Amino acid sequence: MKYVARFLKPYYFQMAIAWFLMLTELAVELMLPFFLGKMIDEGIQTQELDTIIFWGSIMVGLAILSFAAGIINSFFSAHVTFKFGYDMRQRLFEKVQAFSFKNLNEYPTSSLVTRFTNDIRMIQNGIFMGLRIMLRAPLLVLGGVIMAFLVNWRIALIFLVTVPLLIGFLLFVVMKAGKLFRKVQERLDNVNRVMQENLSGIRLIKAFVRKKHETNRFMGANTELMQNTKKALRLIETSMPVLLFVMNMSLLFILWYGNIEVGNNNAQVGDVVAIVNYALRVSMAISMFGFLTMAIARMKASSDRIAQVLDAEIDLVESEYANEQYRVNDGTIEFSNVSFRYPNLKEDVLSELSFTVQPQEKITIIGATGSGKTSLFQLIPRLYDATKGSVFIDGHDVRDYKLDYLRGAIGYVPQAPLLFTGSIRENIRWGKNDASEDDIIQAAKDAQIHDTIKNLPNGYDTQIGQKGVNLSGGQKQRVSIARALIRHPKILMLDDSTSALDLKTESRLLDAINQYECTTLIVTQKVTTAMSTDRIFLMDDGQLLDVGRHDQLVKTSDLYRKIVESQFGKEDVHEH
Numbered sequence: 172m173k174y175v176a177r178f179l180k181p182y183y184f185q186m187a188i189a190w191f192l193m194l195t196e197l198a199v200e201l202m203l204p205f206f207l208g209k210m211i212d213e214g215i216q217t218q219e220l221d222t223i224i225f226w227g228s229i230m231v232g233l234a235i236l237s238f239a240a241g242i243i244n245s246f247f248s249a250h251v252t253f254k255f256g257y258d259m260r261q262r263l264f265e266k267v268q269a270f271s272f273k274n275l276n277e278y279p280t281s282s283l284v285t286r287f288t289n290d291i292r293m294i295q296n297g298i299f300m301g302l303r304i305m306l307r308a309p310l311l312v313l314g315g316v317i318m319a320f321l322v323n324w325r326i327a328l329i330f331l332v333t334v335p336l337l338i339g340f341l342l343f344v345v346m347k348a349g350k351l352f353r354k355v356q357e358r359l360d361n362v363n364r365v366m367q368e369n370l371s372g373i374r375l376i377k378a379f380v381r382k383k384h385e386t387n388r389f390m391g392a393n394t395e396l397m398q399n400t401k402k403a404l405r406l407i408e409t410s411m412p413v414l415l416f417v418m419n420m421s422l423l424f425i426l427w428y429g430n431i432e433v434g435n436n437n438a439q440v441g442d443v444v445a446i447v448n449y450a451l452r453v454s455m456a457i458s459m460f461g462f463l464t465m466a467i468a469r470m471k472a473s474s475d476r477i478a479q480v481l482d483a484e485i486d487l488v489e490s491e492y493a494n495e496q497y498r499v500n501d502g503t504i505e506f507s508n509v510s511f512r513y514p515n516l517k518e519d520v521l522s523e524l525s526f527t528v529q530p531q532e533k534i535t536i537i538g539a540t541g542s543g544k545t546s547l548f549q550l551i552p553r554l555y556d557a558t559k560g561s562v563f564i565d566g567h568d569v570r571d572y573k574l575d576y577l578r579g580a581i582g583y584v585p586q587a588p589l590l591f592t593g594s595i596r597e598n599i600r601w602g603k604n605d606a607s608e609d610d611i612i613q614a615a616k617d618a619q620i621h622d623t624i625k626n627l628p629n630g631y632d633t634q635i636g637q638k639g640v641n642l643s644g645g646q647k648q649r650v651s652i653a654r655a656l657i658r659h660p661k662i663l664m665l666d667d668s669t670s671a672l673d674l675k676t677e678s679r680l681l682d683a684i685n686q687y688e689c690t691t692l693i694v695t696q697k698v699t700t701a702m703s704t705d706r707i708f709l710m711d712d713g714q715l716l717d718v719g720r721h722d723q724l725v726k727t728s729d730l731y732r733k734i735v736e737s738q739f740g741k742e743d744v745h746e747h
C-alpha cells in the first residue's frame with residue numbers, strides 16, 4: 172500500500188476537504204433521528220403545530236446541508252480518484268518502457284494489461300469508497316450507538332448484542348473474501364492472456380482450424396474465473412441476509428421492549444422511533460463498513476501487484492559512468508571473448524565470440540536456426556548485456572555509451588517486422604521524428620518500397636492496420652527497413668529482414684544500402700545475400716565456426732559448402 176499513499180500525497184488537501192464534508196454528512200445523519208424523536212414527543216404527541224414546523228424546518232435545513240456536502244464530497248473524491256489513476260498509469264507506463272528484455276520476459280503482456288486496467292480500477296474503487304465512507308461508517312456505528320444510549324439507555328442495550336455480532340461476522344466474511352479476490356485477479360490474468368493470444372493469432376487459428384481447441388482453452392480459463400468470482404461473490408451475498416435477519420430481529424426487539432418501556436412510563440414514543448432509526452443506520456453503516464473492508468482487501472491485492480511492477484529491478488540500466496561525449500563515428504564493432512546466456516537458461520547461447528567488423532564493412536551472418544544470430548545482434552544495441560566479455564563500438568564498451576544515444580545510432584530491423592497503426596508515412600517517420608517528406612521518400616526508395624506505396628490508392632497516407640495486416644510480409648519488411656534507413660545509422664542490422672524479398676529486389680536493396688556510410692550486419696539464410704557482402708560469419712551452436720568471403724568458404728568450410736549445395740544443388744557450387 173506504500174505506493175497508494177505515495178501517489179495520493181499530492182492530493183492530501185482535496186482529501187482533507189472530502190473528509191471534512193463527509194464528517195458534516197455524518198453529523199447530520201446522527202442528529203436527524205434525535206430531532207425526529209423531539210418532533211414526535213414535543214410536537215406530534217402534544218399536537219403543537221409550531222413545534223412541529225420548528226423541528227421540521229431544522230431537519231429540512233440539515234438534510235439540504237447534508238445533500239450539498241454529499242455532492243461536493245463526491246466531486247472531490249472523484250477528482251482525487253481519477254487523478255490518482257492517471258498518475259499511477261503514467262508511472263507504470265514509464266516503468267514498463269524502461270523494462271529490459273529480461274524484465275519483459277518476467278511479466279507477460281496480458282498480466283501487465285490487467286495491472287494497467289483492472290488493478291488500477293480496484294485501487295481507485297478502494298480510494299473512492301475510502302473518501303466517501305471510510306471514516307463515516309465506523310463513526311456512524313460509534314455515534315449511532317452513543318446517541319441511542321443518550322436517547323434511552325435501557326432500550327439501547329440491544330446494541331451491545333447486535334453490533335459485536337455483526338462486526339464479528341463481517342470481519343470473518345472479509346478475511347475469507349480477501350483471499351478469494353486475490354485468486355479472482357490471478358484468474359483474470361489468465362483469461363486476458365488466452366484472449367490476447369487468440370486475438371493476435373486469430374488468422375493462424377483459422378488457418379490451422381484450431382478454433383475448437385482454442386475455444387476450449389478459453390472456456391477453461393473463463394470457467395475458472397467465473398467459479399472463483401462466484402465463490403467470492405456468494406460469500407458476500409450470504410452476508411446480506413444474515414445482516415438483514417439480525418437487523419430485523421433487533422428492530423422487533425426494540426419495538427417490543429420499547430412498547431413495554433413506554434407503558435411503564437420509562438420511555439417516550441419519540442425515543443422508540445429515534446432508536447429504531449439509529450438501529451437502521453447503524454446496521455447500514457456496518458454493512459457499508461463490510462463492503463469498504465472488502466474493497467480495501469481487493470485494493471491491497473491489486474496494489475501489491477502494482478508494487479511488484481514498480482519495484483521490479485531493471486537489470487539493464489545506463490552506467491553512471493556513461494560518457495556523454497562518446498559518439499559512433501566509424502561504426503567499428505568488436506566482440507571480445509563474448510559469452511551470453513539468457514537469464515532463465517542454464518547454458519550459454521553464445522560462447523567466447525571474438526571478432527572485429529571494420530567501418531562500413533558488410534557482413535552476413537549465416538547459420539542454423541537457434542545458432543544464436545539474433546542473440547548476437549541484441550548485444551550490440553544493449554538489448555541484453557553480455558554475460559562475459561565485452562562488446563565495443565568505435566573502441567568504447569557499449570556499456571559506457573549513453574543508452575539512448577547508442578540505440579539511436581543503430582538501425583535495427585528485427586526478425587518479425589512490427590508496424591504500428593497509422594499511415595505508412597508515420598511508420599517510416601517513426602525512425603526519425605524530424606524527417607522531411609523527401610527523407611521519407613528517399614528511405615522508401617532505398618528500401619525498394621516506394622513504387623509499391625505509390626501504387627496504393629492513398630499512397631503514403633495508406634493506413635496500416637493493426638500490426639500491418641493489410642501489407643504483405645515482404646512489404647512490411649521493406650517498410651521497416653525504410654524506418655531504419657531514414658536514421659542514416661552508422662550501424663545497420665537486418666535480422667533476416669530480406670527473407671520475403673525476391674532475388675532482384677533484394678539485390679537492388681543491397682546496392683542501395685551500399686550507398687549508406689554504415690557498417691552492415693545481415694542475418695540471412697540465403698547464400699545469394701551472403702555472396703554480395705564482404706565477409707560471411709558462419710555460426711553454429713553459439714560459436715563462430717568460420718569467417719571469410721564466399722569464394723574462400725566454399726573451399727574451406729564443409730558446413731558452408733553444404734549450405735550452398737542445399738540451395739544451388741551439388742554441381743552448381745563451384746559456379747557460384
Ligand SMILES: Nc1ncnc2c1ncn2[C@@H]1O[C@H](COP(=O)(O)OP(=O)(O)OP(=O)(O)O)[C@@H](O)[C@H]1O
Pocket residue numbers: 276513515516520538539540541542543544545546547586
Ligand atoms: N528470450 C529468450 N529466452 C530464453 N532463451 C532464448 C530466448 N531467445 C532465444 N533463446 C534461445 O537462444 C538460442 C539462440 O536463439 P537465437 O534467437 O539467437 O537464434 P537464431 O540463430 O537467431 O535463430 P533463428 O534463425 O531461428 O532466428 C536458442 O536456443 C533459443 O531457444
